[in-house]
Amino acid sequence: xxxxxxxxxxxxxxxxxxxxxxxxxxxxxxxxxxxxxxxxxxxxxxxxxxxxxxxxxxxxxxxxxxxxxxxxxxxxxxxxxxxxxxxxxxxxxxxxxxxxxxxxxxxxxxxxxxxxxxxxxxxxxxxxxxxxxxxxxxxxxxxxxxxxxxxxxxxxxxxxxxxxxxxxxxxxxxxxxxxxxxxxxxxxxxxxxxxxxxxxxxxxxxxxxxxxxxxxxxxxxxxxxxxxxxxxxxxxxxxxxxxxxxxxxxxxxxxxxxxxxxxxxxxxxxxxxxxxxxxxxxxxxxxxxx
Numbered sequence: 001x002x003x004x005x006x007x008x009x010x011x012x013x014x015x016x017x018x019x020x021x022x023x024x025x026x027x028x029x030x031x032x033x034x035x036x037x038x039x040x041x042x043x044x045x046x047x048x049x050x051x052x053x054x055x056x057x058x059x060x061x062x063x064x065x066x067x068x069x070x071x072x073x074x075x076x077x078x079x080x081x082x083x084x085x086x087x088x089x090x091x092x093x094x095x096x097x098x099x100x101x102x103x104x105x106x107x108x109x110x111x112x113x114x115x116x117x118x119x120x121x122x123x124x125x126x127x128x129x130x131x132x133x134x135x136x137x138x139x140x141x142x143x144x145x146x147x148x149x150x151x152x153x154x155x156x157x158x159x160x161x162x163x164x165x166x167x168x169x170x171x172x173x174x175x176x177x178x179x180x181x182x183x184x185x186x187x188x189x190x191x192x193x194x195x196x197x198x199x200x201x202x203x204x205x206x207x208x209x210x211x212x213x214x215x216x217x218x219x220x221x222x223x224x225x226x227x228x229x230x231x232x233x234x235x236x237x238x239x240x241x242x243x244x245x246x247x248x249x250x251x252x253x254x255x256x257x258x259x260x261x262x263x264x265x266x267x268x269x270x271x272x273x274x275x276x277x278x279x280x281x282x283x284x285x286x287x288x289x290x
Contacts, residue, residue, distance in 0.1 A: 012212045017202055018127050018163065018185050020069065021215050023084040024053045026201045027070045035194055037072070037080055039177050040123060040137070040159060047075040068099070078119040079103060085126040092130055096122055096140075096158045119155045125185065129162045136165035136174050136182055231278035238262045239274070261285065 015022040027033045030048035038045055050073040072080040081099060089095060099122050108116050131138060138160040144150035161178070163186040168174055180192035190199040205211050234252055238259055241248055245259055261281045269277070 012215050013206060015202075015206065015215070016185075016187070017198055018084055018086045018125075020084055020086065021218065022202060022205060023125075024069055025205050025211065026198060027051075027082065028053055029201070032197065032201060033070060033072060033082070036082070036181075037121070037123075039175055039181070039194070040161065041121060041157075042175075045074050045076075049073055049075050068103075073118075076119075078121070079107070080121045080123065082123045083125070085124050088128055088130075092124070092160075096124070100156055100158075117155060121157050121159065123159045123161065125161045125163065127163050127186070129164050130160060133169070134166045135162060135169045136167070136179055137161055137169075137172075228275060228278050228282065231282055232274040234258065235262050235266075235274040235277045235281070239266065258285070 010019060017023055017026060027036070028051055030051055033051060034045055034048050050071075052071045053069070068081045069084055070082040072082070074080075081103060083099070085092075100120070103120055103122075104117055107118055108114060129135075140158040140160075142152045142154050142156070144152070161182060163182045165179070165182055177192050177194055180190075181195050181198070184190045184192075184195035184199065190196040234254055237248065237252055243251075245256060248254075248259055249256055258281065261284050262277060265272070265277045265280045265284075269280070272280070
């Protein structure tokens with residue numbers, strides 16, 4: 001097993017629209033995010049009334065909240081969350097579920113009616129194909145598995161846009177604007193009017209000294225480092241364990257397979273420190289989900 005390399009912060013000059021900082025900066029402008037939503041959802045939005053970058057949604061749990069990349073509200077009681085996923089993520093479906101629950105908790109406080117919940121759309125733009133079908137777009141909503149015409153109408157919709165997409169789903173053609181935007185996000189030349197607008201915004205950001213200094217002050221890969229830190233603690237516990245695996249599972253609240261993976265990596269690389277082992281175990285669990 002090859003030793004995982006430490007991820008270094010990408011040089012400012014090399015940023016593209018799919019890098020989190022650049023995506024957030026460009027999409028902060030309602031004139032850029034509004035047409036994005038309209039082309040994805042195939043509906044007109046009268047007015048964007050609120051755009052916030054990295055909006056923190058508290059989940060109600062002590063352990064953590066979430067930070068939405070670009071959180072948007074319109075004038076028709078609808079909220080949108082657009083997330084750029086530029087690397088393969090574990091538990092993609094559960095990420096949708098977690099974002100949805102945090103957004104809903106942020107709308108309805110304790111004791112209030114669920115009728116206050118707004119229509120919501122969560123959109124993940126991924127630089128990889130999470131399902132391998134080659135589709136440009138994967139839309140999701142809650143339906144009855146016995147009859148797909150029975151929809152529960154929970155006012156929540158989830159979308160995945162695949163920048164590596166090559167085809168439409170049968171009977172569900174997406175617009176050329178979406179295809180050209182995704183091709184641009186995948187490293188192609190901007191062809192459509194919207195892609196050209198995004199590219200112009202990207203170039204303007206790169207020419208801004210203020211933006212460069214802002215970017216340099218931001219910690220790279222904060223979320224990934226936090227997850228490695230959690231797993232590093234698991235590694236230490238497994239190394240030092242004097243109790244059974246059942247107790248480790250109960251105390252650490254992890255899967256038995258994670259403990260097996262940790263022991264396997266330690267046997268293969270006894271000279272690695274806890275962080276290196278943690279990163280390798282995370283890579284193994286990533287691969288198992290593909």
